[in-house]
Amino acid sequence: MQLLDRGMLKFDYQFPLYNFFFPTQALNVYQPGRNQFAEMMVTANKSARSRALYFHIPFCESICSFCPFTRGLYKRAEDIDRYTQALIGEIEYKAQVMDLKAVPVRAIFFGGGTPSLLSPRNIYDIGEALHRHFDMRDVQEFSFEFNVTSVTEDRIRALAAIGITHARFGLQTTDREWRHLFNLDPDIGKIERAAELLRGHFGHVLCDILYGMNGSHEQQTLADIDKAVEMGVSNVDIYPINNAATSVKLHKQIKARFADVMPAMRKLT
Ligand SMILES: C[S@@+](CC[C@H](N)C(=O)[O-])C[C@H]1O[C@@H](n2cnc3c(N)ncnc32)[C@H](O)[C@@H]1O
Numbered sequence: 001m002q003l004l005d006r007g008m009l010k011f012d013y014q015f016p017l018y019n020f021f022f023p024t025q026a027l028n029v030y031q032p033g034r035n036q037f038a039e040m041m042v043t044a045n046k047s048a049r050s051r052a053l054y055f056h057i058p059f060c061e062s063i064c065s066f067c068p069f070t071r072g073l074y075k076r077a078e079d080i081d082r083y084t085q086a087l088i089g090e091i092e093y094k095a096q097v098m099d100l101k102a103v104p105v106r107a108i109f110f111g112g113g114t115p116s117l118l119s120p121r122n123i124y125d126i127g128e129a130l131h132r133h134f135d136m137r138d139v140q141e142f143s144f145e146f147n148v149t150s151v152t153e154d155r156i157r158a159l160a161a162i163g164i165t166h167a168r169f170g171l172q173t174t175d176r177e178w179r180h181l182f183n184l185d186p187d188i189g190k191i192e193r194a195a196e197l198l199r200g201h202f203g204h205v206l207c208d209i210l211y212g213m214n215g216s217h218e219q220q221t222l223a224d225i226d227k228a229v230e231m232g233v234s235n236v237d238i239y240p241i242n243n244a245a246t247s248v249k250l251h252k253q254i255k256a257r258f259a260d261v262m263p264a265m266r267k268l269t
């Protein structure tokens with residue numbers, strides 16, 4: 001294929017994204033014994049000069065129709081408490097089989113699901129475990145994902161205390177019809193208040209925007225970017241919707257409502 005002067009064409013298709021399915025949801029996972037696990041961890045970390053940690057919090061208050069991540073509706077706060085204890089237990093287990101402090105941590109990311117459903121107590125407990133077991137002196141980014149409905153003062157205080165530097169939340173879109181199709185709260189005021197609260201405590205506040213849905217229009221994306229800028233966020237992560245990963249219900253609703261399809265090239269442009 002001749003790409004010279006037609007560089008854009010190279011990108012006229014979309015790769016599948018596998019991070020949607022992390023952590024993998026298998027029943028019979030490989031469970032090495034303690035010595036075998038220790039050997040694997042030590043070998044894997046032999047030449048590491050810095051570390052990045054990812055924590056997955058798979059609970060949500062409601063399910064957005066576009067979202068295929070590893071997540072589910074939670075029923076009781078105790079489930080989140082138990083999960084938090086399991087995460088801390090995992091850090092402690094790893095700390096017994098290898099020296100976690102030997103390699104400094106540079107980046108930490110709490111993603112989901114909805115990490116902002118952790119209670120202040122959960123946040124302090126995980127933070128304490130992190131600072132006790134890892135070398136945190138070189139951390140340059142400590143990111144935490146919020147859903148705007150769970151942005152509260154007491155959570156923010158706990159997160160600031162454990163060292164969060166980057167607060168991230170999903171704006172997705174301000175368009176009322178699309179918010180309805182996505183099963184998102186229609187109240188934009190809630191998003192504005194959450195952004196303001198976050199800006200008061202964190203140096204970096206980032207939001208996600210989704211674009212390129214079949215039947216949507218560029219004007220909408222531009223309006224969403226304007227809204228993000230107006231709210232004073234420091235960065236915007238703009239995601240082209242991955243239609244292969246959204247819910248069947250959303251596919252059907254879009255098909256019933258809109259006739260036009262958004263080609264990958266138009267998304268890119
Ligand atoms: C794991 S979600 C976490 C966001 C957080 N729970 C919230 O609701 O704000 C991270 C981001 O992935 C993006 N995303 C989700 N589903 C997507 C899809 N089907 N295609 C492209 N991006 C998607 C959304 O912009 C979302 O904010």
Ligand code: SF4
Nearest residue numbers: 060063064067112113
């Ligand atoms: S976008 Fe966030 S809140 Fe919505 S279902 Fe996905 S993880 Fe949950």
